[in-house]
Amino acid sequence: MELSFKHQLPLLSLILFLPALCTSQDTFTCSRATYYGSPDCYGNPKGACGFGEYGRTVNDGSVAGVSRLWRNGSGCGACYQARCKIPQYCDENGAFVVVTDYGEGDRTDFIMSPRAFSRLGRNADASAELFKYGVVDIEYRRVPCSYSGYNVVFKVHEHSRNPDYFAVVVLYVGGTYDVTAVELFQQECQEWKALRRASGAMFDYSNPPSGKIYLRFQVSDSAGIYWVQSRNAVSSDWTAGATYDTMVQLN
DSSP: OOOOHHHHHHHHHHHHHHHHHTTSSTTOEEEEEEEOOOSSSSOOTTOTTOOTHHHHHGGGGOEEEESTTOGGGTTTTOEEEEEEOOTTTBOSSOEEEEEEEEOOOSSOSEEEOHHHHHTTBSSHHHHHHHHHHSSEEEEEEEEOBOOTTOOOEEEEOTTOBTTTEEEEEEEOOOBTOEEEEEEEEETTTTEEEEOEEEETTEEEEESOOSSOBOEEEEEEETTEEEEEEOSSOBOTTOOTTOEEEOSOOOO
16 A cells, blocks of 8 residues: 655654754764774774874773774874764763774674773673673763873874974874974974874974974864964974974864
8 A cells, every 4th residue: 555645744854853863962963882802902003193102091091993084184193082883782972082093894883992882881790791792882971181281292203303394293182173284493494384183193204494383273162263372392302202292172
């Protein structure tokens, strides 16, 4: 038996409305999450964001790889609250994770470190049951990152070679800011020069100026776009892996 057109309209409206139900309450978005293998349950120090050891241990190792939220690397360092949806197992607050890697799964927005995935559960036994699922339905939202006592830090990337090749990542960016650009000041030209986003959160510059390097970085959030200038310069004898405190906090 065929439905008449007047009976099809309510059904069509219901079908069209269903996806919106996942985002209607407290700005949470419905998705799925899984986890990756790790010898110590922490993050991957070789994650695509380029954070190195910071990407393994930041937020006590509760980190994740993302795909749709990657946004060409500008999603690196973003913080999210994710909570699963199996009442008998899932903690009401869920897990708070920092994006440190890129990863694609089976219709998942988050591939979590084991430490992060375990925090979806109400207790150790519940977490063990969630691990058996492998992939779980979740809801998530962006939340401010909080690094109490930490200033924003520039880290000279391990691929850098003084004096020919300079690359940096920006660490401990609080709030809900995305790092969208980095520039260095060219003394000879008296102007700011853009670094290239090489991959993930890493910005680079070939044949950088000799002497101290003065840096600023651009951040964006829902309120707008801002430039933040470091109050400290990178020393002329910079080496790969060195870190420089900007003396600036973002919250």
